Amino acid sequence: MGKIIIQEMTAKNPIQLMGMEAGVCWGGDTSDATKNYKRGLSCINSGHGRVLEYPQVYMIIDGYSAKVIREFYTHIGGSPTRLQASTRYIDYTGASDFEYVMPPKIAANEEAKKIYMEAMKNINDSVAKLNSLDIAKEDSSMLLPLGMTTKVVFRTNLRMLIDMSHQRLCTRAFWEYRGLMNDIKKALADYSEEWKEVTDNYFKAKCEVSGYCEEAKSCGRFPKKQ
DSSP states (O other): OOEEEEOTTSOSOHHHHHHHHHHHHHTOOOSOHHHHHHHHHHHHHTTOGGGGGSSEEEEEEEEEEHHHHHHHTTOOTTOOEEEEOOTTTOOOOSTTOOOBOOOHHHHTOHHHHHHHHHHHHHHHHHHHHHHHTTOOHHHHGGGOOTTBEEEEEEEEEHHHHHHHHHHHTSTTSOHHHHHHHHHHHHHHHHHOHHHHHHHHHHOOOHHHHHSSBOOSSOOSSSOBOO
């Protein structure tokens, strides 16, 4: 799996930040960190989701497939913004070839693994040949597969990440996205104590939140919704 880097522009104390912003509008004492912390928790637990948009999260997402990043972009709540490694300017061919993600089921089957790796090598060789014919990288890169790894700089907020976790920590989620979501959760938990508190308590699969399963094909962890 790839790696998540939480950038230093991300606030270390998201709960206090939410409580401070809410306190401004409530006429509360925003100079006291403890009061801000308690007010921030109260907002979350009372379902006042608007304050969740104040803690902005800046991250680098590196080493995941272009396929999962396409799915990642479907979560657009709270107006996130992002930049992704260019296939127009970066030359992904060369001695080391482009890097790619191999699904676990393919990696566990020697014959399937061989077929997969040969296909990736053929794509890389074809792109390199097109480049040698003075075909622009923006055109030759059209051959690159969704399994190729990519790098993204991403800015989002707590509200969107909590909502994303409900769907993408579900057992029915695409395996790579579930891994990506868990990596984001861990990276934030390692970033600060307040982020650990938030991720431990609010980054959950939707069945953990509702107490029942909404999926047509349930994993059986929670009873189906009646």
